[in-house]
Amino acid sequence: MDNPVVKSYCGYVETLDKNNVHRLYHDNEYGFPLHNDNELFARLVLEINQAGLNWDTILKKKENFFKAYDNFDVSKVAKYKEKKIESLLNDAGIIRNRLKINAAIENAKKIIELQKEFGSFKKWLEHHHPLTKDEWVKLFKKHFRFTGGEIVNEFLLSAGYLPGAHIESCPVYKKIVKLKPMWNNNNKKIT
Numbered sequence: 001m002d003n004p005v006v007k008s009y010c011g012y013v014e015t016l017d018k019n020n021v022h023r024l025y026h027d028n029e030y031g032f033p034l035h036n037d038n039e040l041f042a043r044l045v046l047e048i049n050q051a052g053l054n055w056d057t058i059l060k061k062k063e064n065f066f067k068a069y070d071n072f073d074v075s076k077v078a079k080y081k082e083k084k085i086e087s088l089l090n091d092a093g094i095i096r097n098r099l100k101i102n103a104a105i106e107n108a109k110k111i112i113e114l115q116k117e118f119g120s121f122k123k124w125l126e127h128h129h130p131l132t133k134d135e136w137v138k139l140f141k142k143h144f145r146f147t148g149g150e151i152v153n154e155f156l157l158s159a160g161y162l163p164g165a166h167i168e169s170c171p172v173y174k175k176i177v178k179l180k181p182m183w184n185n186n187n188k189k190i191t
Contacts, residue, residue, distance in 0.1 A: 008167045008170075009022075009026060009030070009165075009166075010026065010166050010167045010169075010170040010172070010173075011167075013026040013027070021056065021059035021060055021062075022055075022056065022059065025059055026166075026172065027172055029158070030157075030158050030165050030166070030172075031157060031158060031160060031165025031166050031172070031173075031176050031181070032160060032175075032176055032179060032181075033159065033160035033176075033179050033180070033181045033182065034122075034159045034160065035122065036120075036122065037074055037111060037115065037120050037121040037122060038071065038072050038073055038074055039072075040121050040122060040125070040159060041072050041074050041077070041107070041108060041111055041121065042065075042066070042069075042071075042072035043155055043158055043159050044107065044144075044147075044151075044155050045065070045069065045072060045103075045104045045107070046058050046062065046065060047151045047154050047155045047158070048100055048103055048104070048107075048146045048147070048151055049065070049094070049095045049097070049100050050151075050154070051100070051146070051148070051150070051151055053095065057095075058095075061093060061094055061095070064091070064093030064094050065093075065094050067093070068087075068088055068091050068093060068094045069088075069094075069104065074108045074111050074112060074115075074121075075108075075112065077104055077105055077108035078105065078108035078109045078111075078112050080105045080108075085098070085101055085102070085105075088101050089101065099146065100146060102145070103144075103145040103146035106144075106145045107144045107145055107146075110143055110144055114143075125159075125161060125182075126182065129161060129182050129185075130182075130183075133149070133152070133153055133156075133162065136152050136153075136156055136161075136162075137149045137152045137153070140152045160176065160179075160181030160182055160183065161181070161182045161183060162183055163183040163184070
């Protein structure tokens with residue numbers, strides 16, 4: 001957000017063309033509840049890849065990421081070996097960072113473990129909801145790789161587990177509330 005007068009992401013995207021990657025993401029994805037483990041995994045990997053970069057870069061490469069990572073099929077990514085890692089490291093369409101690629105693979109393996117224990121990654125998230133941001137960060141750092149405070153916060157905001165993705169006056173906010181995101185679930189812990 002280059003304009004210092006704009007104070008929110010919602011305000012920023014209003015200044016953009018309707019086909020801008022930020023506008024499309026804001027209006028159709030950001031803060032909307034995600035319902036399956038591959039969607040959640042995709043969002044986590046994209047947030048990890050954003051670390052140290054501009055979100056604009058990730059949004060522009062998003063389709064390439066889906067293609068390179070087998071549509072973020074958790075079971076496929078968990079089985080990646082050195083040949084696939086080398087292929088990813090040579091793919092100019094994505095972020096070619098070995099630490100981030102290895103984190104995606106190890107995090108896919110961890111999600112499979114959580115699926116065995118809780119039934120799904122989504123159910124694991126719901127089991128721990130609600131937590132404070134700091135509690136979430138601590139939990140993610142215990143279980144996942146490359147998950148610092150900003151990554152965890154943005155992942156949870158973007159997937160509907162923490163409030164704040166949209167300001168209340170934003171038309172998208174009203175759409176999301178109708179979808180009953182976890183943050184708007186009367187703070188009841190799901191067991």
